[in-house]
Amino acid sequence: MYRRAFRLQLRRPDAVQSEVDNEIALHLELRIAQLMETGLSRGEAARIAQERFGPIDDARELLGSLATTRETHMALTERVDALRQDLAHSMRQIRRSPGFAAAVIATLGLGIGANATMFGAIDQLLLRPPAHVADPARVVTASMLRKTSPGPQLVLSFAIYHDLRQTPAAFETVGLFRGASMDVGSGVETKSVSAALVSADFFRALGTRPALGRFFSETEAGDAPAEPVAVVGYDYWQRELNGDAGVIGRQLVVAGRPHQIIGVAPRDFRGLGLSPIDIFAPVTDGMSAQVIAGLMRQRQTFAYIIVARLKPGVSTRSAEEEATAAVISGYRQGGATEKQVAAMSPRIALTSALPRDARRGQPESRVSILLGTVSLFVLLLACANVVNLQLARAVRRRREIAVRVALGVSRSRLMRQLLLDSVVLAVAGGALGVLIARFGGAFVARALLGASVAQIPATDPRILAFTAFATIAAGLVTGLLPSREVLRSDLATSLKEGAKGSASRETRRLRFTLLVAQSALATVLLVGTGIFVLSLRRIEAVPLGFTPDRAAVARPNFSGRRSAELPVDDATRRAQIIAQFERLRQAALETPGVSHAALALTAPFEGSYAVGFRLPGRDSVPVTRDGGPYYNAVSGDYFEAIGARIVQGRAFTESDQAAGSRVAIVNETAARLWWPGESAIGKCIELDDNSPRCSEVVGVVQNTHRAQIVEDEFVQLIVPLAQAAPLAPGVVLFSVNGSTERVVAEAHRRMQAAEPGFPYINVRPLDALVAPRLRSWRLGATMFTVFGALAVVLAAIGLYSVLAYDVAERRLELGVRSALGAATNQLALLVIGRGVRAVVTGAALGLVIAVALGPRVTALLFRTSPRDPLVFATVAMVLIVVAVAATLVPAVRAARVDPMEALRGAP
């Protein structure tokens, strides 16, 4: 017991050594005394004693070091012991009140889970640097701004890539790539996988090293096409090639041609994006030297993302200046006049590959940050709730604490114990939170970023670290206030009053404040829910000009190349393609549930084409800010197939053939802009194609959206496919009645069977093209609803528990009042009044906060005011109803207090 009093005190090493010395000295002394008793002289006895003991200096040293390690060991053991005892005590506390523990764990679990979920999304979107990209701050992507076009050009052309390579002072390496889908395998085994077409210096610009083998050489991905080669992604290698290290050198059929696998990309490498890439192929893959030579000179074919690595120490701005100068001189060399260059005044802008720069301002980023903030609110609310529960319980525990203080347990020890109690609960909550984040994270990632995005498990070290931090913080926050409260109480009074004791005035005020804060937070979140749901409803109701839920699009893949719609100068080849498409159209049309099917160059949300044109007799023609006119070439049933309405005139018919008179259909905006106040029917348009002849406008179609749900008006021109030579169709469109999934699957089967020559036909409901545009809106509304509901439930539980404890605590007072003749409904009102007062105060505060925060979310809303009065009113009502409901049970209990029992002090 001697050591116990000094527990945790590590003795100094010299003190330990002197203990050893004392022990040896005593031993020798006793031995000498014993020997001298047998008649030996002192000197002789000392000699024998030392001999029997062994070398003394060695022993001193050895025993000293053993003793030192023993001391360290024991100090540690005692610490662990103390912690174990405290933990055991905490566990006993939990077992003693399982209901309370469950409430705290569930509350914190939900709060922590919500945060871990949102942290995962934010981390993936905005924090985590792209994997396997060396020094990503120096990696930039280029975009071009021109005065002649409204927005920045994010995809650029080969010629610009070559310009940027002529900037030795700015960039170490310049690479380019393009995302694509490619067919791998042959025959029925063919699968469409995500691919990246890259230049040889793409990997060098990113500083990525292969997991196996090597990446492309300049000749393999450059001007001189060599033997076809490919690099496979790590996941693909594991999944489809069994992670076999012997794949290097093996053949893989990509886009219909055998490719030699030369390398495996490192695990989780996704370029600069979030989606896994299965196959990397040279950007010139499958092209003839002639095609490549032409492509290299292309200045206006914008299809490639240019990535570059800045030289060390070069600022983005000076690199931008140099790149801009290079591009301008490139335009001049390409034959542009000074006037044209001045009109465009092209400028190159560079964005770092760090996600916080690269994805700044994107709707996904903004929504995830907003929801992250909201989840933090939820955690705060959960903590407030737990503090309230703890405070209520602290009143009950005061007697126990007082007894322990009286027994001599130090206050710091008690404080530690109480904090540990709440940390233990928080850790259990954190574990629950990880579980929630596991499912929630998968849901959010899918809802926010789409199914193609790589999943990051909730057990990812970064997410776990965040969760652990949130857990400990929650544990300390929820433990600190209540334990201070408990320890402040006066010992003698506590012992006397015991468990009956009522909360101090300050405790009560604190609890009331917490209730108000909770209601305020819940109000803010509910307002958020309201306006985001309203905004989603409104954006979903935007008429797109066609019926995405009752139409589908099929896009056949021509041996890996995505489209056939590029000019096909060979008339026979064109006729062949049209015949193939016609057979696909027939197959679709014969599918039960399909009433219309048509061919088209492109479909809404599938990409658009622009065309030049003139109106006879006019110098200039008004177009919209968005550019255009956008162009499509379609067969007869197109408008019925996608559900677009002809508002004036007629649709195309079978008689609109190549030989017939040329006709066109314009959209409402074009009709209004070009012939204001007159009918467009019968007017003449001269298209900039091979033979500038008059195309007569025969119909006006309602405006259909081109690529976005929220987009500017634009002008559109549609011609019969038969008159659009040399363009060939790119898609088959068909209407769908009944179960979309079944009809689409059946149509897909029939089309694939009708045209086995196409390795792969991609058939999707038009909805699937539109849905990604709704993702961030839908996620915002969904998560706000989840968080809002959570907030209200938490606030209601908080209110209920506080009032319930209140009533239990004030039994005496209520009993006295009852005995003095207070009516039972008066007593109930007393309780309800207190609850409702807290909620009303909180709600008012919350509405004020919501008004103040409103402008911050305006950008995320669609035609919805963040201060929508209807939403505000509804929220206020919901809160009051919830408040009354939550106070009802405690109020009834208060009304039923039996004065006799209460006054007698019976439980």
Place this chain on the structure above:
Amino acid sequence: MADRSPVTKGTLDVIVLRALAWGPMHGFEIVEWIDRTTNESLDLTDAAVYQALYRMERRGLLRAEWGTTGNNRQARYYKLTAAGSAHLRDETKRWVNYANTVTDLLTAPIKPQR
């Protein structure tokens, strides 16, 4: 004294634990007990016994406390812990089994091979 047996480390530990089975003792008392009980037939320095004590104290088989001897001297008294008692029991059983087996083997009558 001429014919002393060497002592292995593990055996010494058990012997020391056995000494303490009688109750707390200080180092000199333990050494004396061993000498007395074995008629000084073990080849052992006194320091070795202290090493054994320190080692076992670290392992938690013993606990030491300062106390006062009959002559009013401060001495470090060693005492078995619960873990020490258990260790002594187990080791004793093991040792006895082992010794019996070897003894049986060595003293069994020699039979002709069939």
